[in-house]
Structure formats: structure tokens, C-alpha cells
Amino acid sequence: MSTATSLSDFLRTRRARLHPQDVALPDFGGTRRVAGLRREEIAQLAGVSVDYYTRMEQGRVSNPSDTVLDALARALRLNEDESRHLHQLARPRHAARPARRQQASRQRVRPMLQRLLDELKDVPAMVMGRRMDILAWNPAAVALFGDYAAVDPAERNIARITFLDPASRELYADWSSCARENVAYLHLEAGRNHPSDPRLAQLIGELSLKSEDFRRWWAEHPVQDKTSGIKRFHHPLVGDLELTYETLRAADDPDQALITYAAQPDTSSHDALHMLLAWTAPTATGAHQSTD
Secondary structure (H helix, E strand, O other), X not given: OOHHHHHHHHHHHHHHOOOHHHHOOOOOOOOOOXXXXXXXXXXXXXXXOHHHHHHHHOOOOOOOOHHHHHHHHHHOOOOHHHHHHHHHHHOOOHHHOOHHHHHHOOOOOOHHHHHHHHHOOOOOEEEEOHHHEEXXXXXXXXXXXXXXXXXXXXXXXXXXXXXXOHHHHHHEOOHHHHHHHHHHHHHHHHHXXXXXXXXXXXXXXXXXXXXXXHHHHXXXXXXXXXXXXEEEEEEOOOEEEEEEEEEEEEOOEEEEXXXXXXXXXXXXXXXXXXXXXXXXXXXOOOOEEOOO
């Protein structure tokens, strides 16, 4: 999971998904020896030499300028998350983070996030930490996702549960979409904050070994931040639910996020969620923190 390898994989996968007609280049027909655009075509679009782009794709260019990276992002038709990811891979901030000591220690939930979690009664919510670890959750989240307290603390991880717990394939109505989002977020996580995190590398290695789906999607190098959207569930107690999720991060600590799931008022999903929480209320006593 070296930064140079990740940069190389990212550039190659993005180049492979483009075709001459996508970028207004002439296509002279015939069989192309590479998937997508050639290196010289990307170099032409970005206004750099073929040698420079080749070395960039091989991870042999140190500290490229923002101007060059922005030009490559335009040439490769990157979206905002992908463009930011390119900058982070090409210019890793090793010196900016006293990372090893911080990453080796267990994260603790920020007090304010814990207070918010305690106040949320009718909204399933959890606090996600580095590597998509589950740091804390409320009773409503237990009702929706299951009891995280019954999961080994070392295995309380959103991506790990999604790929390795068979129940997740039944819970998520569109499991493959949810799972791919997790892969995309882990790629972003690896490039953004923790390119040398051994626990993240261990997680990626385990999922690659145990899940063919994860291994295939990881090789495609998707990139997507976890912000907001809609998740569809098929819950064993109340059936189909469509919930909107929001991810809230503190500006001074992006390594922790409060994720909430809510139903639109006056919908069948709202009624089903209300029913689910009412049925499970007797066993719910308060928000929980993950413990090691």
C-alpha cells in the first residue's frame, strides 16, 4: 500500500476508463494495444512531456506542482474527490503527521460527539473513526444494524462487517453499491491521512484475502468520500426502509465522524423505522462506546 504504488494504480485505472471520443481526440480506428487512452495522449491533454507523465505514472516524480496536478486532473476528467486524492497521493504529507504513535493508539470518541449521540433517540447513529472503525453507537443503530457490543472490538469496522458478515448482504437492499462505497472510502482514507498506517494495511490485506469482491473492486481504485446519500435496507423485522444518511465531521478532527440515518416524514420508511424502534426500545439503555 505504498504511496508510489497507489499513485501508479490510480493514474493507470483513470487513464484506462477514458476513450478518444471522451476527450475530443481523433480515433483512427483499429485495435488499441491498451485499455483507454495512451500515455502520450494524456500527456498531450495535460500539456506535459510523455517522459514526465510516464515517470509520474511510475511514481518517480517527487513533489509535482499544483499546476501540473490540476492539469492532469482535467485531462483525466477527475471529479472533486478524485482530484483531491491525486494531490494527496502525489504529495503525501509524511512530515505533517506524527502518525505512527497516533495510529497505533486506540481512538476515543470526542466528548461532544458522544453527547450528540446520547441525545439522538429516534435516529440510528454511530461514530466512525479511522479505517472505518466503529467507535460508538446508539440503541437505534443497534435496532437497525445489530448489536455491535456482541462483535469483537477488533472487528468493529464498517467495511469488515459489510464484506465478511453474511447478514450484511441481506440487510442492504443494494449490497454491491454499499460495498463499493466502502472500498472507495478506504482508498480515500489511505491516500488522505494514513498512507503508512499498518492497521489499515492489515485490514485491506484481510479483506483482499477473504473477499473476491473486495479484491476486484480495490484493484479498480475507486475514490469517494462518505458525505451524504440514501441507503435502502431490507430489515428482517420491518421489511424495506429507505433512509437518508448524513456524515458530520468536526473541522479540527476529521478522523471522527458522526453518521446519522433518518427517514423522510410521512413515508412508509418513517413508519417502519418508528415501529422498529418501538419494538426494540425495552432492550435499549443508552449509547455505547467501543472498548478494546
